[in-house]
Amino acid sequence: MRSLLLLALLVVSTGCPNYVPYLPDGGRARVNCNNSAVNVPITVLDRAGMPSPDAVVEVEYLSYGESENLITDGRGIALLTDKYGPGVVRLIANVNDLRSDVAEVTFNGTECSTSVVPRSLTLPVK
Numbered sequence: 643m644r645s646l647l648l649l650a651l652l653v654v655s656t657g658c659p660n661y662v663p664y665l666p667d668g669g670r671a672r673v674n675c676n677n678s679a680v681n682v683p684i685t686v687l688d689r690a691g692m693p694s695p696d697a698v699v700e701v702e703y704l705s706y707g708e709s710e711n712l713i714t715d716g717r718g719i720a721l722l723t724d725k726y727g728p729g730v731v732r733l734i735a736n737v738n739d740l741r742s743d744v745a746e747v748t749f750n751g752t753e754c755s756t757s758v759v760p761r762s763l764t765l766p767v768k
Contacts, residue, residue: 680724682747682754686714686735687766693718698736699765705729722763724749725758735765742767 686697699712701718712720722731728749735742741765742765750757 644749655665665692677744680749682722682758682760683762684712684714684720684733684735685762686720686737686742687764688737689740689767691766694735694737694767695768700734700736702732703729704732715721722747724758726754727751733763733765737767740767 684692684699686699688694693714695714695718696718697714697715697718697720699714700709701712701722702709703726706726708726712722714720722733726749728751731747731749733745733747736754745763745765748759750759
């Protein structure tokens with residue numbers, strides 16, 4: 643019995659190798675995760691159906707109350723990156739005074755893996 647008590651005391655004093663401390667918000671830090679970002683290519687097309695360089699894509703992270711603007715490259719593509727984790731992102735493309743319909747992208751997953759639906763998106767302006 644005494645050796646069992648000493649063993650327990652030794653484990654408690656040296657710590658558990660898998661112990662992950664709580665963060666200030668009550669959550670736990672990520673452990674052994676592949677933290678690679680998930681990217682969604684957003685293609686903006688003009689009225690003629692051609693890719694539109696320098697178009698502005700308004701991005702609103704609905705679950706987090708954050709927003710930003712992305713600018714398409716010379717091929718008419720902007721890259722949406724998962725910045726906040728699981729949630730819905732609302733997108734609208736603007737080319738001059740023309741706008742696209744509203745589209746949504748949903749990031750799903752857990753703390754260590756993420757997926758996205760759809761995996762790419764095309765926004766034609768009207």
